[in-house]
Amino acid sequence: MDDYRGSDGRSYDEEDVWTRLERGEWSVCCFDPETGLEVVETADDELLFLTPDGRESPTVAVES
Numbered sequence: 001m002d003d004y005r006g007s008d009g010r011s012y013d014e015e016d017v018w019t020r021l022e023r024g025e026w027s028v029c030c031f032d033p034e035t036g037l038e039v040v041e042t043a044d045d046e047l048l049f050l051t052p053d054g055r056e057s058p059t060v061a062v063e064s
Helices: 013-023
Strands: 003-005 011-013 024-030 038-042 048-053
Touching: 003 013, 011 013, 013 024, 013 038
Parallel strands: none
Antiparallel strands: 003 011, 003 048, 024 038, 038 048
């Protein structure tokens, strides 16, 4: 099972991620298969960046 480090500072395991997606708490915005980075939108309309644990968090620029 993969563990993820969230941009919110929390850790999530694969089961946590799938449970939140299946319940509709999160929705996937994008996924990078090369880095494993997942970006999800939370129920609070916030973007959460999930980086596989043990990998460097990418620098991301977001424009509105």
